[in-house]
Amino acid sequence: MAEKKDLDFTYTTIDEIFRLSMGETADYSGAKYDGDFTLTLEQAQKAKHKFIADSLGIEKGSKVLDMACGWGPFCQYVTQERAASCIGLTLSEGQAEACQKNGMNVLVKDCRHVKPDDFGTFDAISCIGGLEHFCSVEEWKAGKQEKVYSEFFEMLGNLLPKGGKFYMQTMTFSKNMINYEELDIHAEKGSAPHVMALMVKEFPGSWLPYGPEMVIRNASPVFKIISQESGRHDYIETIGQWRKKFRKFNLKKYMLYLSLIPKYIMDKEFRHQVAVFRISPNKVCFEKNIMNHFRLVFEKI
Numbered sequence: 001m002a003e004k005k006d007l008d009f010t011y012t013t014i015d016e017i018f019r020l021s022m023g024e025t026a027d028y029s030g031a032k033y034d035g036d037f038t039l040t041l042e043q044a045q046k047a048k049h050k051f052i053a054d055s056l057g058i059e060k061g062s063k064v065l066d067m068a069c070g071w072g073p074f075c076q077y078v079t080q081e082r083a084a085s086c087i088g089l090t091l092s093e094g095q096a097e098a099c100q101k102n103g104m105n106v107l108v109k110d111c112r113h114v115k116p117d118d119f120g121t122f123d124a125i126s127c128i129g130g131l132e133h134f135c136s137v138e139e140w141k142a143g144k145q146e147k148v149y150s151e152f153f154e155m156l157g158n159l160l161p162k163g164g165k166f167y168m169q170t171m172t173f174s175k176n177m178i179n180y181e182e183l184d185i186h187a188e189k190g191s192a193p194h195v196m197a198l199m200v201k202e203f204p205g206s207w208l209p210y211g212p213e214m215v216i217r218n219a220s221p222v223f224k225i226i227s228q229e230s231g232r233h234d235y236i237e238t239i240g241q242w243r244k245k246f247r248k249f250n251l252k253k254y255m256l257y258l259s260l261i262p263k264y265i266m267d268k269e270f271r272h273q274v275a276v277f278r279i280s281p282n283k284v285c286f287e288k289n290i291m292n293h294f295r296l297v298f299e300k301i
């Protein structure tokens with residue numbers, strides 16, 4: 001799986017830039033436009049929160065665990081809009097500090113290893129954009145990907161009562177995914193081998209499931225699937241909106257961008273990693289159907 005240092009690279013490095021661009025407690029996962037791109041990004045993220053909270057049956061007094069909580073948008077929604085209680089878990093120090101500063105109950109903890117002894121059991125659990133980080137390239141190469149997911153669902157089952165709901169949304173590989181051997185950072189810009197090589201650099205330690213089937217299959221000893229839908233087109237729109245916001249001028253943010261220039265000049269690996277500000281590999285992967293994105297609601301059996 002992606003280790004803490006990987007996630008600190010991905011999320012803590014951009015922590016302040018992200019909050020200055022999107023807002024203190026914004027989402028860093030696909031929004032729910034349902035194809036209506038007249039909605040603002042904020043409206044579509046709110047629609048996502050409502051959909052998840054409704055799917056999970058979250059109401060006043062519910063005890064919720066938000067795994068991989070990022071900057072805490074869903075925790076904030078369920079506590080403020082549903083009067084529920086929420087514990088958020090992240091592996092990024094920067095995100096946890098920001099969430100705590102914003103009044104949320106968020107801890108740095110690996111959500112793949114939560115026991116009932118840690119916080120008790122929950123009425124509902126969410127994991128929005130976390131599963132992408134659970135299996136590393138090395139684990140996939142060693143044939144351990146299914147094991148990573150099945151162990152995760154087994155652990156999850158101990159945290160919910162029978163009939164308890166779990167929501168996850170995750171990127172998956174899709175029908176145009178290429179062979180790993182074809183990934184090439186020097187390939188033609190924007191080609192499948194190039195964008196997939198950038199993806200691996202942007203998200204170190206992270207390899208995606210091969211379709212929702214792989215996730216559902218590994219959940220099946222403990223969970224049945226209640227609903228599934230693709231959010232691929234919605235994710236393309238989400239990323240387009242993020243790019244505009246990352247570019248929008250803000251003096252403090254632009255000073256932060258400037259402070260990264262020496263590292264950019266000296267560190268070739270970092271140059272590849274921040275190439276994502278120019279090309280957006282995940283957007284291209286969704287457009288080319290190399291990747292898809294799914295919203296999955298499960299029920300404990």
Ligand SMILES: C[S@@+](CC[C@H](N)C(=O)[O-])C[C@H]1O[C@@H](n2cnc3c(N)ncnc32)[C@H](O)[C@@H]1O
Pocket residue numbers: 001002007011026027028029067068069070071072073089090091092095109110111112127128129130133134
């Ligand atoms: C794409 S962000 C999504 C954040 C948030 N759920 C949202 O929708 O805005 C991925 C998050 O997964 C977290 N994460 C990845 N692996 C994790 C793990 N094993 N334990 C806890 N958090 C993890 C990262 O720290 C980051 O907060």
